[in-house]
Amino acid sequence: MADLLAWPLLLLRADGRLLHANQAGQRLLARGEPLRLSGAGAVTVASERGAWAEALAAAAAGRRLLLSTGGAAMVLAPLAAGGPLLLALAPACGSREADVRGFAQAHQLSAAEGRVLLRLALGDSPADTAQVLGITAATVRSQLVAIRRKTGHASIADLAAAAASAAAGPSADAARAACRAC
Structure with missing residues (x-):
């Protein structure tokens, strides 16, 4: 069902490792901007490594965050206590x-x-x-x-x-x- 959505959705572990990406998320990661997939399978934000690590920790602790990078707004939120994190990217205006x-x-x-x-x-x-x-x-x-x-x-x-x-x-x-x- 998530593949029917045209905007990128990523399911992450608390350490940032990718569990699942819909088709739009896979295309985004393949482009490498604004998010990248490391060799270890972790999603990273190249220009904001420290801030990204802090955001992952805050989301893992139960906070919902609005982030912005590469012209796109991103919502990072826990799905359940101790569970995976959802990263949803809203496309830039005019998309x-x-x-x-x-x-x-x-x-x-x-x-x-x-x-x-x-x-x-x-x-x-x-x-x-x-x-x-x-x-x-x-x-x-x-x-x-x-x-x-x-x-x-x-x-x-x-x-x-x-x-x-x-x-x-x-x-x-x-x-x-x-x-x-x-």
Whole structure:
């Protein structure tokens, strides 16, 4: 289920070792910025090693923390006393396309299907989508059939709502607001 989310989620041990990462988290670690995976399997923040170690210790002690690095807000929180830590990264503002791409990848859509899905998430009609993408309405219709089959959405309205919901994933501001409530 976590792989359906377009923003990175990492499950860590108290010492920072990675237990699990969703697909977006794996892509983030593969890029190496702002987080890296060490040879020992520990997640590190290259520019803030000391602060990262302090944050891990505080979260392991039960505190929920809002951190910021590389333009992304991160929430680090314990899931249960003595248990693993959840590191959730809110994408930088303006990442709607990345969120829809993540949704498309999670459902194994082709690149062309992903472009159609993005136009729907932006509020375009199928006719507008065809015009913007420079393809025929028949091509859009056939891609919509394939997208609905792969995602399990029976109607275009449901599909557009799901894509828009993926694109409206948590912003850095939303993560900050959520953390203030912690």
